[in-house]
Amino acid sequence: MVGTTALAGSFALPRFPMSIAADNTDPLVLIVDDDEEVRFALRELLLSVGIDACCFGSTQELLSADLPERPGCLILDVRMPGASGLDLQQRLAATGNTRPIIFLTGHGDIAMTVQAMKAGAVDFLTKPVRDQTLLDAVAAGIEKDVAQRTAARRIKQHVDRYTKLTAREREVLREVAKGRLNKQIAFDLGISEITVKLHRGNVTRKMQATTIGQLIRTWELLPAGIREGSP
Amino acid sequence: MLNSMQVPAEVMRKWQEIVDLLADILHVPSALIMRVEPPNIKVFVSSESKGNPYEPGEVACLNTGLYCETVMNTRRPLIVPDALQDEAWKSNPDIKLGMISYLGVPISWPDGEIFGTICVLDKKSNEYSELYLRLMLQWRDVLQADLRSIASMQREIEQREAKIRRLVDANIIGIVIWNVEGQILDANNEFLRIVGYDQHDLQSGRVSWADMTPPEWRDRNAMTVSKLQNKQAVQPFEKEYIRKDGSRIPVLLGVASLEGTEGQGIAFVLDLTERKRAETEARESERRFRNMQMELAHANRLATLGQLTASITHEVKQPITAALLNTQTAQRFLTRQQPDVERAKKAIDRAVLNGMRISEVVDRTHALVRKEPVRKDRLEINEAISGVIILTRGEALKNDVQVRTQLAEGLPAIQGSRVQIQQVMLNLIVNAIEAMSQMSDDRRELLISTQAEADRVLVAVRDSGPGLSEDTIERAFEAFYTTKSSGLGMGLSICRSIVEDHGGRLWATANVPKGAAFQFTVPINSDCQD
């Protein structure tokens, strides 16, 4: 837990809280608003509940910043000079940045809200916003990101394990996942049923599955490209 | 007509001299100038000579066979050397006075009408030589020359009188003869109309300027009369008369004393009712015009601000958001298990700051929405302009317009109305943003600058929009000229009248490299420099 470090007397805001360490895994909220006072107020509110935040005056500033790999979410003003919040949402999605976004707006019209929510925003709040409402949204955003990251990590593990399989083992795994019997697999691949069993044992071990059901679920969690890409 | 004419005294003296000389030269007792006054003939001038029986002013009847009658009838000279020897003259009336010889010639007016004769008479027979006759004719010519000048003088007087009469009778202005006792002795119909009296009132002496003068004017009247008595000129002045029906009427009065009269004067009186009414009407319509202008300016401000409501709302919501978050944050810092008073205090400081920001925006907006009479105070133009830039910032943002400012430091103050100058800026900025937002993907830049010039301040609003063509550049300032579906076309025309009302100028030019540049000047008021 970080964040109670008192700021120096001036109102100038350092971009990142001072106590950030590279290996920190605490949540970090990114605030983008062109109004310095609003930025400051949001950051202090988060700080009061022990959440780190860093501030950006424009979408350009955020895009050119070197962001630490920490779970968290974005608080975005819809209307800002330069590219708007909605533009940023699209840019981030395109680069695979999946941080949940909470939109803040002076006057949310329905069309804008729908567009933002479709693109995956977690919430769309209008200014002025109640502290609890915002904190709830931030908590939900962080939770979503943490879950996303956990899931992503698990998938990455599976992929790593999958890449360690031999070509034959991958073939066997795919057939097993289709629910075929060892006999059928052996016939299709032109190998003996014993060999199939041997491969199957290796696959289960390498994929760190304990049951056949677990093995099949692991296969299904692999990104489609990887599953199909196999020979 | 001419017959009744007066012969001036100095001419009479000259004529007397003539007959005296005549009697002396011809050695006769009587030399006369006779004048006809039908049915009589009169001794007009008679020589002061010994033995002259004719007295000036004596009258004789015509048609009694007088020598002179013959001269006048024949219009020819007549010589009678001795009437006693002459059948035709034996019994003429002058013989009774012993006058038996006669030499006379006729005198005529310039129009040919007979005036009378100049003649000599003797008690003894007298041949009257040719020389004498010529002398008489010479004198006669002198007399006729005098009559000519008398006649032309008379004509002049008549013409002048006719002109004056025309003036009096035309009844364009009231004309009166008055005396210091307070009476109106004579007046024309116009005067009677003005004061509501009639000719009958005038003749019975019931019209009195003293009575017609309202009490508050009595002193002024007394002063005028005494000035006139001291032969001082009196400027025409305005006053009121009380009419016969008791109502009052405004008049212009010019007075002069009458030469050669005792305590009398002449006056002209002009009815000012129409003019006063026109003046009141002009004042009234001027007031209505001012009111309308104010209404219009107010409506324009409301309309222009109306276009900005979304942006201004945003402008207010930002500090409200910040202030609310600040206070809620402070609460959280204070109610934590381990309260952080330092941070809470800081958050509250920021809340206060944001509260002030809110009230500033609200004040600024309110100042432009209020409808109040225009007051021109000492004004820092940069400060007034900055207020408008803040109000329009949101609108610029929404339309992707970059706003740059170059406000010169240390500008002298001007004398002006804050709300009006801000209105001009508001219109120019909104126009610029609207113009640029029609353009698709070009950079949208708004540059607002101020600078001091010799005796004025120059303000410029430049944009990178489509600009104005040669022939629309002046039309843009016409009222109701607009190219916008929702525009009234009042903006620029109101701006121009505001700037000109401040003694300045507003004009448009092409901006470099593109767009429009609207510039205006406001004179520096040296009174308001510190």
Ligand SMILES: Nc1ncnc2c1ncn2[C@@H]1O[C@H](COP(=O)(O)OP(=O)(O)OP(=O)(O)O)[C@@H](O)[C@H]1O
């Ligand atoms: N900065 C500008 N660039 C290009 N054209 C302009 C600019 N400012 C004004 N104009 C032209 O001049 C016209 C008159 O402007 P004006 O402000 O008087 O009226 P308006 O903006 O049309 O209506 P409103 O009464 O709402 O102001 C505009 O319609 C526009 O065509």
Ligand SMILES: [Mg+2]
């Ligand atoms: Mg306009």
